[in-house]
Amino acid sequence: MARIMIVDDAAFMRITIKNMLKRSNHEVVGEAENGLVAIERYKELKPDIVTMDITMPEMDGITSLREIMKIDPNAKVIMVTAMGQEAMVRDAILSGAKGFIVKPFKEEGIISAIDKLV
Amino acid sequence: MSGDESLLESYIIEEQQLLESLENLLLDGEHGRKLNSDQINEVFRVMHTVKGASAMMEFDEIARLSHALEDVFSFIRDNSIADTQWPAIFDLMFDSISFFNGEISKLQSGNSPDGDASSLIGRASETLLSLKSGQDKDGEKSDADDISSSASDIDQKAALDVKSNNESAGLCYIVKVFFDENSKMENLRAFGLIESLKKLRCVISSDPADLNDNSTAEKIRDNGLLLHIETKESPESIKNILEKTLFVKSFSILPAEDTSKRESTLVRNETVGAKDKPATDEIKSQKTAERTALPDTNSIEAISKQNFISVNVNKLDSLLNIVGEIVTAQSIVVNSVDLTSQQQEKFEAASEHMSSLIKELQDVVMSIRMMPISTLFHKMRRLVRDMSRKVGKEIELELIGEETEVDKNVIDALSDPLLHIIRNSVDHGIEDKETRLASGKPAKGKITLEAKMTGSDIIVTVSDDGCGLQRDDILKKAKEKGIISEIDNDMPDKDVFALIFIPGFSTNDSVSEYSGRGVGMDVVKRNISQIGGSVSVESKNGAGTKIIMRIPLTLTIIEGMKFNVGSMNFIVPITLVKMIVKPEQKDVFTDADGNEIFMSQGAYYPLIRIKNYFGLDDGVDDITRGMVMHLSSEEKEFCIFFDEVDGQCQVVVKTLPGYLSQCSTDLSGIGGCAILGDGSISFILDVNSI
Incomplete structure (x- = not known):
């Protein structure tokens, strides 16, 4: 079981991911709707794993990832991305993301990714 | 599910x-x-x-x-x-x-x-x-190209870095990796894997070589990724990294000597970056800054957003219903206890406390249901845009008071009437450009949609600067349709314009795509009165039309004045009551048609006997034994005669059950009903329809 924080500006995606994680008995310790909030929540909650959307208002996922990596170089952040965002995924990898999942994804996909990181 | x-x-x-x-x-x-x-x-x-x-x-x-x-x-x-x-x-x-x-x-x-x-x-x-x-x-040159080329520059530079870190060559391994099906973007997964392997201070080349090219994803999906790794670390450490890499389905690690044949097929990734790294970094950081920078208003919105949750409105409806029931139940309880005086004191204190809590609960529930009218207004922007294009008129829509908050029910009930009124304005109200210019108006027509709050009502007005209602045409049409028997040129404008709300009336013969499709202003009036509101119209020939809708702020719970006629209970919204008097015979007159008239505060108003109006069996007939109430609404002002006043009360308005309308052909005058504190039923007068 991992303590996970979900970062996504779309409430629908947060609910979807949360439902998937809960079914596999992971604990969703927090959610954030943009990169800026994610940084604050990360400091408070110290989650084991973060799922991070890339395109968000206020602060995008890559910038947020970089900030989180500065706070905690061992942070485990999985990017949630979509086809067409290849250039940004590359940035994310170079900035320390532990991996990425591509929307639309299946439950097994995200769970196996999380399980590998725990 | x-x-x-x-x-x-x-x-x-x-x-x-x-x-x-x-x-x-x-x-x-x-x-x-x-x-x-x-x-x-x-x-x-x-x-x-x-x-x-x-x-x-x-x-x-x-x-x-x-x-x-x-x-x-x-x-x-x-x-x-x-x-x-x-x-x-x-x-x-x-x-x-x-x-x-x-x-x-x-x-x-x-x-x-x-x-x-x-x-x-x-x-x-x-x-x-x-x-x-x-x-x-x-x-x-497109910026997109810049981005991808700058990204590849970084990779190439990174590859160089790895190589320079590697002081003395170690052993060589051939690694083959397959990623999970459906994991997508395999080229970038390979890229990420290579990034993690770099920790082993190794030299890596890959096949396919160009992982920046997104089309290699398919090759990797089908044939796997082949890596040539030169490192001093043990194969165990390579294995550890591969096991921790997300979406790696299977892999094999072989010493390079055994596969020397395959080695020749590997393409070495040794291209040297042509551009300076700082320059590309600058481009990238600019891009990121652009993407991150948003206006202040947006950030405020984004921050305040987290304090909201979305709730199914049906849940709010039932919550409101329950609160309504509590209000009723509470007054039944309070009115039906019979206690000794000592107990009475305690009970009253407790029940008073409970009433104030219920009142608070009610206020909170009502406030939850409030939403800014802007959601509705903004729909009209789209309507005006689409319609004005279709009919070839230039029209500007001005919105005033969008932030006014109203009950969800009001928003729902206002939607159709607003659509209809605005369609009318665009279609028939606003003239075409030539006509406007000829009559000295600006070429661009203007429709103003305004919402404002008065003490107990919300007033929504739609006004346009179009041609206005044509008094003579309305009278002519009304006569044709048999709505009036004769054209009366002395009829006040207000009454003439009120004719458009009568069912079956439509001033424009041409039916366009948007308006005049059988639904008329009568539907507008009906929708508004269903939520207890009223509609009126003001118009000046050549200068435009203004339609005013007045809707009570809280729909379901009203402060009412109770009165009775014989055994029947009635309630009238207290906001409409101007005065209640004990009449004297000298205040009542009869006009030429035999209608009774009452003098109140120096002016004369029609007097309606509720007993006769509803055809009730019992009740007072003698003027001096009953009471008169002076009622005044946006549309009407008159007096009613009844038996006795029962005092003020707060009631939950219930709509009349549907079967009542099947029993009786005419329910005009009754807006709804309410259950009183003693459990009896009372009718709520609809003042505008009397």
């Missing part, structure tokens, strides 16, 4: 919010004939979100179209486009929003979103193509 249902629900709610904000943004943008970079980013972001969520829900057509639009805006975001290209983009976006909304409403009514977006997707790709070709002509 309730989980899936709530998922669908949240999908629908979110998409609706996104589409609404998108539409408003586009309408704002269209005003300035183009979008600024913040707005472009926002459109891109919304389309991206819609795409992601729809793909997850497997609503493929919605996902395909939003993907196509995302591509268009991705291009616009990275390239400046000519102003002349914007109109087509606005049209495409508005049509697409209509498509999305159509699909969402299918979902809402429990159907599957089976619409075909192909033609819109086709238009999106054509738009993208024409944008791109316009760009080539200008000979500008």
